[in-house]
Structure formats: structure tokens, C-alpha cells
Amino acid sequence: MSPVKRKKNPASYLHRDYRHQFAREGNVVSQVLVRETDLAIVAEKDLTEPATHLVIQYRSQLENYLRQHPLFLTSLFPLPQDLTAPPVVREMLAAGQAAGVGPMAAVAGVIAEYVGRELLRTQGLTEIVVENGGDLYLKMTGDATIAIFAGESPLSNRVGLKIPHSFMPLGVCTSSATVGHSLSFGQADAVTVLAAATGLADAVATRICNEVKRESDVETALNLASQIPGILGVVIVMGENLGAWGAVELVELT
Numbered sequence: 001m002s003p004v005k006r007k008k009n010p011a012s013y014l015h016r017d018y019r020h021q022f023a024r025e026g027n028v029v030s031q032v033l034v035r036e037t038d039l040a041i042v043a044e045k046d047l048t049e050p051a052t053h054l055v056i057q058y059r060s061q062l063e064n065y066l067r068q069h070p071l072f073l074t075s076l077f078p079l080p081q082d083l084t085a086p087p088v089v090r091e092m093l094a095a096g097q098a099a100g101v102g103p104m105a106a107v108a109g110v111i112a113e114y115v116g117r118e119l120l121r122t123q124g125l126t127e128i129v130v131e132n133g134g135d136l137y138l139k140m141t142g143d144a145t146i147a148i149f150a151g152e153s154p155l156s157n158r159v160g161l162k163i164p165h166s167f168m169p170l171g172v173c174t175s176s177a178t179v180g181h182s183l184s185f186g187q188a189d190a191v192t193v194l195a196a197a198t199g200l201a202d203a204v205a206t207r208i209c210n211e212v213k214r215e216s217d218v219e220t221a222l223n224l225a226s227q228i229p230g231i232l233g234v235v236i237v238m239g240e241n242l243g244a245w246g247a248v249e250l251v252e253l254t
Contacts (some may be wrong), residue, residue, distance in 0.1 A: 171198025
């Protein structure tokens with residue numbers, strides 16, 4: 001099977017329709033929008049104000065660094081660690097190095113985790129979910145089931161991941177060559193990665209999605225993911241095909 005470039009279908013992604021499924025009884029969904037950063041935060045109370053301050057803080061650190069290091073924004077390859085950089089930047093550099101991609105591939109996951117961790121620390125919360133463009137930082141007291149959105153694949157929203165609470169806090173990040181605006185060199189409808197570090201999960205999802213250009217690449221890509229330290233599990237969806245590796249429990253959704 002030769003690779004065929006498929007047109008992206010960003011409509012449902014851009015409208016964030018999946019966010020309607022977030023709310024649970026007793027929880028509040030807060031939306032934070034600061035320039036390109038668009039978060040949905042599920043917690044026990046409204047967190048719009050403190051979360052907005054945190055997003056501005058972390059974005060300012062990143063934007064100040066970018067002004068001095070423009071290659072950080074555009075590089076598609078890992079960059080060396082910079083011990084003088086702010087923590088959010090160092091985390092992105094480390095994730096890019098581990099995954100073999102540019103540091104900006106980790107930006108959504110890193111922002112989600114940094115915001116989530118600080119809200120847990122300062123707001124007296126027991127649970128939180130921070131979603132940033134399909135990338136999730138999770139800390140819950142019970143198990144969770146996460147649907148995998150894979151665009152026009154017949155498996156989209158039909159397959160989910162059951163996440164035991166013992167895995168949390170956890171990053172669950174998805175990259176797609178057919179959904180959304182992100183740059184991808186692959187053809188997978190969805191690559192979902194689990195890792196304790198959300199930035200690492202984000203960067204590895206990008207790398208693995210880049211590797212899947214045809215159905216026969218799925219097994220090779222899963223093997224590559226298994227060699228990256230810190231990765232707990234991976235699920236790849238391409239059309240009607242699904243492959244998985246690691247500590248993932250797949251469940252059928254109706």
C-alpha cells in the first residue's frame with residue numbers, strides 16, 4: 001500500500017465539540033483562552049481566573065525565551081538542553097530530545113501539566129483534568145475512560161482507554177495527520193501516548209504519528225515507541241486498523 005496524503009478534517013477539532021462530554025455531576029468546566037492556548041479544565045470549582053494567570057505566566061516565560069532563541073520555535077529536530085532557561089522551556093527541550101523532534105512538539109502537553117500541577121497545589125483540589133487541544137493532564141481519585149477521536153476513521157470514538165487511578169497523575173496526548181492544524185509527516189488518524197510526563201507524551205505522539213505513513217508502518221512505530229524511556233503505552237489508529245503497545249486497556253465505546 002503506497003502512502004496517500006489525506007486532507008485534514010479540522011472542523012470538529014476547531015469547534016472542540018468533544019468538550020461537551022467533559023462535565024460530570026459536581027464538577028465545573030472552565031475554559032481559558034490566551035492567544036493560541038485554549039484550555040478546558042474540569043475540577044470541583046471554577047478555575048478560570050487562577051488558570052488564566054498561570055497560562056499568562058508560562059506563556060510569558062516561553063515567549064521571552066523565543067525572542068532570544070528563535071530556532072526554538074521553528075526547529076523540527078531536538079535542540080540541546082539549556083540549564084539557564086525557565087523550567088517550562090527545559091521540559092520542552094528534554095521532551096524533544098527523548099522523542100527525536102523539535103521542542104515545540106511538547107508545548108501543549110507541558111502547558112497542560114504545569115497549569116494542572118499548580119492548580120492542584122494551590123486550589124485545594126483532589127481531582128483535575130486539563131485538556132489542551134486533545135492533550136490531557138489527568139489527576140483523578142477513580143479510574144477514567146478516555147475516548148480516542150480519530151477523525152473519519154470508523155474507529156473514532158468507538159475505542160477508549162481505561163486509565164486506572166493508580167497511573168495518575170498522567171499525561172495522555174494524541175497526534176493526528178488527518179485532524180487539526182498541527183504539522184505532521186505521517187498518515188495516522190490518531191496516535192495516543194501515555195506517559196507520566198505530559199510533555200513527553202505530546203512529543204512522542206508527534207514522533208510516532210510522523211512514522212506511520214502506511215498500514216505496514218504501525219508495528220514498526222509501536223516498536224520505536226517502546227524503546228523511548230518513560231512511555232507507558234501507545235495506541236495507533238489508521239483507517240480501520242488499530243495497533244497498541246504497553247500498559248493500555250482498550251474498551252469498546254457505544
